[in-house]
Amino acid sequence: MLFNSLSYFLFLPAVFLLYWLVFNRSVSTRNLFLIVVSYFFYACWDWRFLFLLVFSTLLDYFSGLKIEACTTSFSRRMWLWISIGINLGLLLTFKYFNFFIDSFNSLLSQLRLPVSHWSLKVILPVGISFYTFHGLSYVIDIYYRRIRAERNFVTYSLFVSFFPLLVAGPIERATHLLPQLREPRKFNYEMSVDGLRQILWGLLKKVVIADKCAEFADPIFNNFTGYGGSTLFAGAVLFSVQIYCDFSGYTDIATGSAKLLGFNLLRNFNYPYFSRSIAEFWRRWHISLSSWFRDYVYIPLGGSKGGKFRTVRNTFVIFLLSGFWHGANWTFIFWGLLNALYILPSVFGGSNRQYLDIIAADKRYPTAKEALLVVRTFLLILIAWVFFRSETLSQAFSIVGRMFSRSFFEAPLLPNKAILLLACIPLFFLVEWLGRRDEYAIQRLSLNWSTYWRWTLYLFFSSLVIYFLGSKNSFIYFQF
Amino acid sequence: MFYIFLKRAAFFAGLLVVFLVGGYYVTSALNAGNRNFVLQNGARYLLVGHSHTACAVDPAIAKSVANFSASGESYLYMGAKVRKFVEANGSLKSVIIAISNNSVSKELDPWVASDFFLGYFMPRYYPLMSQPEKDTLFRENKSGYIYSLGKTALDNIFYAGYRYGRYSSVLGGFERLNGDIGKWEQSAAIRTPEAIPSDTVSSLNLQYLENMVQYLKDRDIRVILIRTPLHRSFWSRCKNEWLFQKVIHEQFSSVLFLDFKDFQLTDSDFHDPEHLNADGAGKFSRHLELVLEKI
Structure with missing residues (x-):
């Protein structure tokens, strides 16, 4: 269901009326209704990937609870990495599997080694990059004790599957959206x-x-x-x-x-x-992704603290990752690299916060x-x-x-x-x-x-x- | 506040609908009395078809022919146009309709009601179409039809002044093409690949050709089917000639068929394998005029 389609023009008013007029008894009723319509919205693309969405939701919900419940730093870290590993594993499988196989084959071919020409016909589940990043930000925030784990499964499910942002963002943060999902909502003209x-x-x-x-x-x-x-x-x-x-x-x-x-x-x-400037552009373009990489990759890697070399390395890492996030193609990776090169003079000159x-x-x-x-x-x-x-x-x-x-x-x-x-x-x-x-x-x-x-x-x-x-x-x- | 919001949102939506529907009917009514479908300059033959005839018959040379062919036009829209010309020209005795290897194949069915063609043709033809034709379009592509309704209304409103009194001129005419097949072959890299006529027969498009033929026969108007010249290179990719012949002989055996596929022209007369350029159109139009004088 595209946002610019007739079906969405029927879907949204129907959801709006039912949400404010019928399912208005409590926050839970409203949230449950929004989950149902969000799943319906997602199923309109391909109902088979609902299972993946549900799995991803369950994984991060329970990982969050486990991380919070653990008393030792080792077990906290273990649960964090289990969640990150499975989330990224799914993303890599669905989005990048054929890219790796093709690139590997191309390398073998250049080395004049026998090449196996096989790949899987993997269909990319719509929105996987976005809802995976929702889930990751949630568990990482719990790990760093920025938020408490959400006990209410309905609330957490809606955080992951809320239909306006399900297929192409913005990539929401638990710190921003979860409190809104817990609060009673009053119609605001x-x-x-x-x-x-x-x-x-x-x-x-x-x-x-x-x-x-x-x-x-x-x-x-x-x-x-x-x-x-x-x-x-x-x-x-x-x-x-x-x-x-x-x-x-x-x-x-x-x-x-x-x-x-x-x-x-x-x-x-x-x-x-x-x-x-390019630095300013990246503060204004796809802000939710740029800030995600800043908060969950750049800063944990040391950010700009630790000398020029580390700053440059971290800058390249986030831009290359950003390129790779967009798709399994060398063009996206080069696009990320090019942006990193663009931003380099301002990193050296210290003017990237201008x-x-x-x-x-x-x-x-x-x-x-x-x-x-x-x-x-x-x-x-x-x-x-x-x-x-x-x-x-x-x-x-x-x-x-x-x-x-x-x-x-x-x-x-x-x-x-x-x-x-x-x-x-x-x-x-x-x-x-x-x-x-x-x-x-x-x-x-x-x-x-x-x-x-x-x-x-x-x-x-x-x-x-x-x-x-x-x-x-x-x-x-x-x-x- | 919620109900005030609902009321205002509904009022705005209603206003939009009134603007579209009202605007459409007002401009249609204004244009209705001024749609001029009377054939000019003593033309005896009405020619309708798609791009093949649009590019091949220059009415300045074939003076007995009024060419109202239009690129990409399928028989449903042609039928609506033909009815208007027949009503406006009581003395019209012959209608020439283009037929080609493409138009008998299934690949042309989307030309009737796919999003693109609906969006292009419905705004032009909606005021001329019968209810069953509108029903067909709706049945074939519901969402596309609804999108195109809005576009139809706006198109009629926006162009009401421009089309006033010369509505028929937006429904087709001679298309002068320049450049020859050599240049066309050189530009192979920058054009979309040509459609290959499939060997499955059209279900929808041909139905409306039959309807049009029947409509004309019922009014004692002679129907002539015509196939315009084709370049020899066309045959290397066209595999449905057998289907074309089958359709002509089985479905339209009672209709006069003028086949000019092998009409002698040089490479420099073709714009591409299926379309004549202005030079080719000149030669072909002269020949067609002679042929029409004899029949």
Whole structure:
């Protein structure tokens, strides 16, 4: 069930009405109802993987209880590693098994050793990377005594399986979501209106912008040998906009859906394309994953304490892991490596904590320097996206090579509609710029307008969504 | 507050529905009296079909033919269009309908009601379609149909002014292609692979061809099926010629069939194996005009 599908447009209002009107006796009733609908939501993808979800939930629930109950540090650590081992084992099996086999075969072949050409037809269970990380953060937090183990199985199950964040995040923390799940929920008018507005903005980003960008970016990447530098550059720009609008659009719909049910989810995006440095970009892009790696990998490895060498090593570790998390392909690993290289100068220069504020926070426009820094960061990220989007490393290098060849100065081979789309993209970023101080761009955009004009704007946005809705393209991050 | 929220959300949804449905009916009503389906310039033949005929018949040369073919159009939509032309042109005596190896094969059934084709054709044809045709589309693809209803309403609202008085012009016409098959072969890397006609017969698309033929016969309008010239390279990947012949001889034996598959043209007259470029269309249109004069 895609967020941009008719079935979700029927599912969400039905859940909303039943949740507030029928299953409203107690917190437990509400949570139980949300588990049932979340499992139904997940079963719509592939009911067989429900067993995996249940297993993962049981594993972390009991591991959490065991870790807390243990009195010796050895047994605490043992239970922690059992949980981490099984969680990562499942993830490795379902997500990376064939990658390892293929890479191993490729190595044997290069060493002229006999190769066994076999692999398993493993289907990737949707959302496995996300709910595995939910579970891991939970047991690690218990291990470090940041939280108490959840005794109520229903509450814990809902933490793992809550449908808005089940398939592509945001990757929630037990410290943030569990307390909300335990508390009685009261309907909040402002929060619900805000949720609806955020869903509308998310749909607009996904259906109108991301899917249209994909329509033109995909043929360019799929047939890159037929295009010159300028067209490939345009394709990379389109993909950069596509992946942002696709993923942040998904997050807006997820967050908005959760708000309708009275929950606040972690923020996942904070206008990353207005970043003045790569370090700032990574504080604003897929925040829940970046902070997960920071808190559960980077800091336990020593973080930035312990000299430059250790800081650099830890930086590389989290970026390589982040790349690998995205998928079993060398392109993702190189993408992570490239980002680590980008961030290296700021690590050495000690400037990676620069730009913690919002760009031009108290001004209307950025300074020339800020604008140049934003453009530079965008161009660096754009090159990294080429690796992320390409099927193979050789394809990515070929595209980047062509982008920086003489053909960059030729007129791009683009359909008129793609040129029109590229011309409209600044308009989208203008709206984003106006709303950059808020959680999402139109959160307060029209609040001081008269109801007539505000509703006219919402009707216009809704019409655009309906007009472009037909193709029902999946979200990029569902494959991770 | 909950009920206030519900009331306002329902009011907004209602407003949206009123805007879509009301807008559609208002613009449809405005356009209805001005949809001009009268054939111009004394054309005696109405030609409908998909891209093959859209690119092959230039009405500036074949003056007796009004070409209303449209790329990707399946017979369900053609039928809706043909009815309007028949109603508006009492003296119309012949309708030429394109048929090809693709259109008899099952692979063209999705051209009727897949998401993409519904989204493209429903906004254009919805005002012309009969209820059974709408029912078929709904039955074949329920969610796609519902998505396309919204798009249909908005499309009619957005383009109401543009289409006012010249609605038929958005329903097809001659498509002038440039470039020859040599260039097309060079561009093999940057195009999507051509569909290979399968050897399973169409269940849905051909049903609507039969309906259209029957509709025309009931009104004493002569039906001519036509296959436009095909490049020799087409035959290397086309394996369903036997099926095509079977359909022609078994289902449409009573219909005049003009087969130009081997019409003599050079490589430079083809845009690709299935479509003529402007030069090829010129040569073929001259020949077609002569043929039509004789029959």
